[in-house]
Amino acid sequence: MDIGEVNRNTKILINGVPFAVEDVKFVKPGKGRAMYYLKLRNLFDSTTREQTYHSGDKVEEVNVSSSDMQYLYREGDNYVFMDNETFEQHSVPKDLLGTKSQFLKEGLVVTVSVMEGKVLEVILPKFVELVVVKGAASTKTDTITAQSKMVELETGGILAVPPFVKEGDIVKVDTRTNTYVERVATKK
Amino acid sequence: MARDESFRLSQIKANLERRALIYDIIRAFFRREGFLEAETPLLVPTVAPEKFITPFTVNGWFLSTSPEMHMKRLLAAGCGKIFQICHCFRKSERGQLHNPEFTMLEWYRVGADYMQIIQDTERLVLALAGRLGPGTTIRYQGREIDLTSPWSRITVRQAFMDSAGWDPFERLDEERFDVDLVEKVIPSFSPKHPTVLMDYPAEMASLARLRTGNPPVAERAEVFIGGLELANAYSELTDPPEQEKRFRQEIEALEQEGKYGITLPTKFLDSLSNLPECGGIALGIDRLVMLFCDAASIDEVIPFPWEIA
Numbered sequence: 001m002d003i004g005e006v007n008r009n010t011k012i013l014i015n016g017v018p019f020a021v022e023d024v025k026f027v028k029p030g031k032g033r034a035m036y037y038l039k040l041r042n043l044f045d046s047t048t049r050e051q052t053y054h055s056g057d058k059v060e061e062v063n064v065s066s067s068d069m070q071y072l073y074r075e076g077d078n079y080v081f082m083d084n085e086t087f088e089q090h091s092v093p094k095d096l097l098g099t100k101s102q103f104l105k106e107g108l109v110v111t112v113s114v115m116e117g118k119v120l121e122v123i124l125p126k127f128v129e130l131v132v133v134k135g136a137a138s139t140k141t142d143t144i145t146a147q148s149k150m151v152e153l154e155t156g157g158i159l160a161v162p163p164f165v166k167e168g169d170i171v172k173v174d175t176r177t178n179t180y181v182e183r184v185a186t187k188k
Numbered sequence: 189m190a191r192d193e194s195f196r197l198s199q200i201k202a203n204l205e206r207r208a209l210i211y212d213i214i215r216a217f218f219r220r221e222g223f224l225e226a227e228t229p230l231l232v233p234t235v236a237p238e239k240f241i242t243p244f245t246v247n248g249w250f251l252s253t254s255p256e257m258h259m260k261r262l263l264a265a266g267c268g269k270i271f272q273i274c275h276c277f278r279k280s281e282r283g284q285l286h287n288p289e290f291t292m293l294e295w296y297r298v299g300a301d302y303m304q305i306i307q308d309t310e311r312l313v314l315a316l317a318g319r320l321g322p323g324t325t326i327r328y329q330g331r332e333i334d335l336t337s338p339w340s341r342i343t344v345r346q347a348f349m350d351s352a353g354w355d356p357f358e359r360l361d362e363e364r365f366d367v368d369l370v371e372k373v374i375p376s377f378s379p380k381h382p383t384v385l386m387d388y389p390a391e392m393a394s395l396a397r398l399r400t401g402n403p404p405v406a407e408r409a410e411v412f413i414g415g416l417e418l419a420n421a422y423s424e425l426t427d428p429p430e431q432e433k434r435f436r437q438e439i440e441a442l443e444q445e446g447k448y449g450i451t452l453p454t455k456f457l458d459s460l461s462n463l464p465e466c467g468g469i470a471l472g473i474d475r476l477v478m479l480f481c482d483a484a485s486i487d488e489v490i491p492f493p494w495e496i497a
Contacts, residue, residue, distance in 0.1 A: 004280040026283025030410075030420050030470075031394055032366035033240050034281070054363065055240055056445060 001061045003036050003053040011043070011115075013062040014051070018043040018115050020064075028055075043113075043120045062115055069112045071104050079104060081112060081122070092119050102157030103128050103175055124175040129184055130154050135167035193496070203481040203489050206320070210477055211273065213319045214293060217312055218271045223295060226270040228258035230277075237438040237450045238394070242279040244288075245449065251277035254470060255294055256395065257456040260424065263296055263466060264459035271295035273473065284485045285416065288494050291473040300467035301423040302396070302407045306384055309411055309419055309469060310337035313382070313476075320480055328414040328482055331379050339382040339411070347385055351376040357403045360389050374412060382413040395431065396422035411471075414479055419471035428460040 006012065010021045019040035028034040033055035041048050043064070053059065069081040069090065078091040079101060090112065094101055096119065103124060104110075111123040134152035148160045153171075161171060161180045168187030171180055197204075215225065235243045235253045243250040252258075255274050262270055276292045297305060317326055317335050324336050348356050352368040377383040386409035390398055393406030407423035425431050435452055442450060477489040487493045 024283075026281070026286060027370050028240075028281060028283070028286065029366055029369055030417060030472075031238065031240065031392070032369065033363065035367065035370055054367070 001059060003057040003059055004034070004055070006036065006038070006053075006059060011062050011064045012040075013060040014040075018062050018064065018120065019049075022048065043115070064113050064115045064120060066111055066113045068109050071106060071108045071110060073106060074104075081110065081119075083112075084109065090114070090119050092122060097122055099178055100124050100175060103130065103153070103155055103173055103178075105130060105155050126174065126176060127172050127181060128175055129170050129172050130157070132161070132165060132167055132169050132171060135165075197491060200488050200491070203477065203483060204491060206481055207477045207489060209320065210316060210473070210480060213316050214273065214312065214473075217315050218295065221269070221308075223269045223271045224267060226255075226259060226262055226267070226272045228252075228255045228262070228272065228274065230275060232258075234451050234453045236395070236453060236456075237435050237442060239438055239441045239445075242447075243450070244277050244279050250450075253278050254292065256468070256470065257453055259294060259296055259468070260463055261456060261459045263298065263464060264462040266462075269295070269297050282494055284487075285475060285478075287474070287486050287490060289497075290486070290490075293471045293473050293476075294468060296424070296466050296468035298464050298466045301465075302386070302409050302421045302467050305421040305467040305469045306339075306341075306386075306409050306411070307337070309421070309471065310339055310382075313413075316476075316480060326479065326482075328479055329484060331414070333379070333414055333479075334381045335413075336381070339384050340378070341384045341386055341409075342377075343387045343405075344385060344389065345387070347373050347376070356389050357405075360391055362391065365389075365392070374415065374417070377412050377415075379414065382411060382418075385410045385412065393425070393434070394422070395425050395434075397425045397427075398430075399423075416475045416479065417472075418475050418479075419469050421467065421469035424463065424466050424468050426460060426463045426465060428457055431460055432457055 006021055006024060008021055008024060012019055019042055021038055022041050023039040025037040026034060036053040038051045039048060040051055068084045070084055072080045072082050077094045079097060081090050081092060112119055113121045130153040132151045133154050136149055149163055150158055151161050151165060152158055159173060159180055165171060165183055166187060169183050170185040172182050172184050174181050230252045231246060232250050232252050235250050236257055241253050243253050254276055255272050259270060259272060273293050275289055277289050279288060281288055314335055314337060317324060324334060326333050345355055345357050348354060352372045356365055387405040388408045390404050390406055393408060396406045396408040398404045399407055409421045410417060411419040439450060474486050474489055481489055483489050
């Protein structure tokens with residue numbers, strides 16, 4: 001596509017790496033060629049960079065689609081998701097999920113961006129609700145303080161919670177910060 | 189949606205009122221100077237071929253990218269000093285300082301050259317500052333700008349030697365020229381007062397007259413205030429064969445990029461032999477309004493930018 005058609009929603013491919021265009025600054029001397037100062041986010045590693053283009057330059061547009069998928073099950077180091085519309089299954093390596101994997105519960109619906117059949121990013125709902133399965137998880141690094149203690153969730157994740165949270169309680173977790181938000185239900 | 193719109197418009201209401209006042213002052217200024225206000229068509233059969241200005245097409249015709257050729261046809265017919273405030277349309281020009289539809293002020297003074305037109309511009313801007321209140325100093329984006337004339341003048345050669353380290357008259361690289369103009373030369377201008385960049389390489393003359401010399405220079409000047417490119421003045425070219433040659437070069441450059449459809453403006457070229465010696469200028473009114481409203485973006489001085497028109 002022509003650089004003039006690029007806008008903030010465009011995704012482009014540079015040397016095989018997909019970038020999301022985060023910002024376009026358009027500068028043009030009245031009679032001269034236009035300059036496009038692009039702010040780009042690498043869709044593989046989320047790093048940002050700047051790149052300048054001029055009138056007439058061409059860029060390679062890439063189609064990145066987003067769809068809702070349901071988490072099915074874990075298979076070794078891979079997590080399997082199913083597209084809710086096409087029922088197509090995608091296997092996502094643990095590395096791509098990072099710490100998000102610890103809050104994945106079977107059946108959870110997430111947003112997955114896919115480029116040419118390859119999963120680029122998995123976005124969890126901002127908040128998930130999970131059952132505490134072990135009231136006091138033992139970890140080597142974290143210490144129990146008066147303000148918080150570590151518990152294990154049904155998904156295997158370890159979370160710092162206030163001391164009053166007990167085994168069997170349901171807690172709300174902020175998946176953007178991996179932190180406890182509140183207790184939504186307590187075991188009867 | 190409707191609520192968003194009325195909120196946005198209420199935010200810029202003062203700017204739109206000031207804009208209307210600026211139009212009044214401009215018209216009064218030119219009437220006092222004995223100019224005739226002209227009106228030329230916006231829907232036109234052809235536009236001046238320019239490599240980096242792309243017109244919108246409408247049923248095989250174009251939306252005007254500039255009133256210049258029609259205004260010169262009026263001058264050639266002997267109408268004397270004229271000015272016009274009109275909309276211009278340039279495809280794909282959108283940014284903080286650009287909207288594809290924008291407003292231009294153009295005026296032509298018979299018997300004048302480009303530097304006399306720059307003096308008109310100094311007087312006009314000072315008249316605006318005087319009538320709008322701030323006197324000779326305005327505040328734009330956190331800085332004081334002293335508008336007192338004469339504005340500082342610097343030649344293209346000097347400005348490029350000082351700020352970019354090369355002489356565009358020695359060996360012109362037009363791409364490097366544009367990049368260095370934006371990234372090095374314009375940022376080197378003092379933010380405290382306006383700057384006039386003058387005397388362009390012959391290859392960048394467009395519709396300007398050449399002054400013989402070694403090397404020859406195009407009598408073209410641009411005005412910069414507060415980092416904004418505000419206006420472009422020429423001693424107008426009155427030589428039909430030379431103008432035709434330049435247009436043909438531009439058409440060829442456009443066709444090399446696969447852009448067809450812009451034909452030689454023959455009615456304009458036919459009139460050119462009667463064009464009196466004159467100077468003229470095109471001034472972006474939206475940016476002028478931005479300066480006097482302390483607005484960072486063109487969106488703050490027009491009610492309906494492109495995306496939400």
